Amino acid sequence: MAMARKEAIQLRRDTRSLILAFLLPVILLIIFGYAISWDVRNIKTAVLDQDQSAQSRELLEAFRSSGYFTFQRQLRSASEIAPLLDGVSVQLVLVIPPDFSSHLNAGQSAELQAIVDGSDANTATIILNYARAIVQTYSLNVQLQGKQVTLPLRAETRVWFNEELVSRNMIVPGLVAMIMMIVSAMLTATTIAREWERGTMEQLAATPVSRVEVILGKMLPYVAIGLIDMVLISLLGMFLFGVPFRGNPALFIVLSFFFLVGALGLGIVFSVLGRSQLLATQVAMLATFLPAVLLSGFMYAITVMPKALQLVTYLVPARYFLVVTRGIFLKGVGVEVLYVQGLLMVLFAAIGLFLAVRVFKKELV
Numbered sequence: 001m002a003m004a005r006k007e008a009i010q011l012r013r014d015t016r017s018l019i020l021a022f023l024l025p026v027i028l029l030i031i032f033g034y035a036i037s038w039d040v041r042n043i044k045t046a047v048l049d050q051d052q053s054a055q056s057r058e059l060l061e062a063f064r065s066s067g068y069f070t071f072q073r074q075l076r077s078a079s080e081i082a083p084l085l086d087g088v089s090v091q092l093v094l095v096i097p098p099d100f101s102s103h104l105n106a107g108q109s110a111e112l113q114a115i116v117d118g119s120d121a122n123t124a125t126i127i128l129n130y131a132r133a134i135v136q137t138y139s140l141n142v143q144l145q146g147k148q149v150t151l152p153l154r155a156e157t158r159v160w161f162n163e164e165l166v167s168r169n170m171i172v173p174g175l176v177a178m179i180m181m182i183v184s185a186m187l188t189a190t191t192i193a194r195e196w197e198r199g200t201m202e203q204l205a206a207t208p209v210s211r212v213e214v215i216l217g218k219m220l221p222y223v224a225i226g227l228i229d230m231v232l233i234s235l236l237g238m239f240l241f242g243v244p245f246r247g248n249p250a251l252f253i254v255l256s257f258f259f260l261v262g263a264l265g266l267g268i269v270f271s272v273l274g275r276s277q278l279l280a281t282q283v284a285m286l287a288t289f290l291p292a293v294l295l296s297g298f299m300y301a302i303t304v305m306p307k308a309l310q311l312v313t314y315l316v317p318a319r320y321f322l323v324v325t326r327g328i329f330l331k332g333v334g335v336e337v338l339y340v341q342g343l344l345m346v347l348f349a350a351i352g353l354f355l356a357v358r359v360f361k362k363e364l365v
Helices: 002-013 015-035 054-065 078-086 100-105 121-144 167-188 191-198 201-206 211-240 249-274 277-294 307-313 317-331 335-359
Strands: 043-049 069-074 092-096 113-116
Touching (some): 002 211, 015 167, 043 054, 078 092, 167 317, 191 249, 191 277, 249 277
Parallel strands (some): 043 069
């Protein structure tokens, strides 16, 4: 406890570390929370309505009232389409042929052309799915209009855990895992290196404490700070971004504790090996940021990665903590679902502590 109190006093006097500890997680959450979104709204749309009928206007109104499409231009000829897409003035062009209403009135199939800018494949796919869903709904209404028809099958779709399909509800819990992985490692990356830079390593080596006591004493204040940060950015996610928290807070704190211990242990390893606060912080940033963002499943689905990278993701602790944060935030699941991830959190904490104690030497060499 004396070592922990000494570290806490040093930390209190170090304004830069306090800023890093409390301000950086908040800034990262706000920036990433607002910047990252997988929702596609206000799709800039141009229309070439060659039919100009009541049916074509009804179909366009269905697009407009969906809330996803914003009509920018009414085109007069097909020659206007290419310049608009080339200049990224619109993302979608709807082309309604001249015989659109006559085919519908005759009970025949009518063609509708949707031309999408495919330079961004993901956005193009989402736009086409939106358009396809609106057209299918309109087509069904046309079929049933004025007729007493009972469908043999009635499908009712219900989305669980994220009913409004808002991507922010999935992003923010993922950000909690990603930010805490990065910030935790950076916090302790300065601890041992600071002793070397200030020339107090000799005093530390002369103290009658074991290596385990030094590491635990160094880590304890940062565990408390990490838990405060975890609660702080979780509350920000709930009240600033409106993300629901449906799970057990106590379970979330316990699993976060083990995750933080593992991440803080890695930070001490970088600090011991680097012996320079700048170098250790940079290594911690590089070693945690890229795996947490790219290989945890936060940005890209692990199932679509090459097999070799999928195997590498098993070594990324943020992958498992991501399941914990999303499971507790959105699904409200408990230990009966998260026990595997819980055991992996304990294992990660044990490995982090073991490595930190293993690489730290009290002998001055």
